Amino acid sequence: MRVQVTWKGRLSFTGEAESGFTVPLGTTPEVGGDDDGFRPMELMALSLAGCTAMDVISILSKKRQAVNHFRVEVKTDRAQEHPKVFTHARIEYHVSGKGIQEEALLRAIELSANRYCPAQAMLKQAFPIDLVYFIYEDREDGTQELKGEGKFEP
Numbered sequence: 478m479r480v481q482v483t484w485k486g487r488l489s490f491t492g493e494a495e496s497g498f499t500v501p502l503g504t505t506p507e508v509g510g511d512d513d514g515f516r517p518m519e520l521m522a523l524s525l526a527g528c529t530a531m532d533v534i535s536i537l538s539k540k541r542q543a544v545n546h547f548r549v550e551v552k553t554d555r556a557q558e559h560p561k562v563f564t565h566a567r568i569e570y571h572v573s574g575k576g577i578q579e580e581a582l583l584r585a586i587e588l589s590a591n592r593y594c595p596a597q598a599m600l601k602q603a604f605p606i607d608l609v610y611f612i613y614e615d616r617e618d619g620t621q622e623l624k625g626e627g628k629f630e631p
Contacts, residue, residue, distance in 0.1 A: 489513050492520075518555070521600075522566070526551040528596035529568060532589035537582065543575040545615050566606045568597075573613035579625050582610055586629045 482490040482502060488510040490502040501514030515523070530549040537544050547570075554565040572582055586608055590597055597606065608629040613621035 487511055518553075518561075518563070521563070522551045522553050525566065525594075525596045525600055526568070528594040529570075529586075529589045532593045533570060533582075533585040536585035536588055537572070537577075540578075540581040540585070542572075542577050542581050544572055544577065545575070546573040546613075546621075547571070563600070563604050565604055566600070568606060568608050570608070570610040571613070572610065573615050573621050575615060577612050577614075577624070579612060579627075582612060583627075583629060586610060587631070590629065590631060 478495060480492060480494045482492045484490055488504045488508070492500045492502050500520070502517060502520075503512060503514030504510030504516055505512055526549045530547070533549070534544065534547050537547075550569040550571070552567045552569070553563045555561045556564050570582065570586060590601075590608060600606065608631075610625075610627060610629065611623060612625040614624045615621055
């Protein structure tokens with residue numbers, strides 16, 4: 478894999494991957510930026526969320542789960558002192574649909590955490606990562622009812 482960042486001025490950059498996609502990188506005015514792009518640590522957390530999300534939704538599809546909405550949220554804690562590394566993360570899986578089976582979701586989370594997601598495999602060696610899930614049942618009136626929640630314990 479090859480990626481590059483190209484300086485645009487001040488603390489603004491454009492990141493580009495081999496795939497040809499680009500992403501703006503920037504920072505806050507307080508440290509000399511123009512608030513015009515993702516912060517690098519945001520991208521690190523986003524890559525963790527995206528990696529496990531792709532695994533879990535793919536596995537749930539193969540298990541024929543009727544997922545209507547799916548969201549993965551990553552919350553991180555950071556050290557107070559520089560280099561302000563991540564010290565802990567919490568990955569939340571929010572799944573809604575009709576009759577989502579808790580066992581199927583737990584297995585998908587397990588496979589992502591222990592076999593398929595390289596971002597998670599790499600980062601969990603640097604800091605603890607908690608995995609929690611919420612299952613919602615979609616109602617006919619468009620609302621959702623929380624049907625289950627828990628924590629995956631590897």
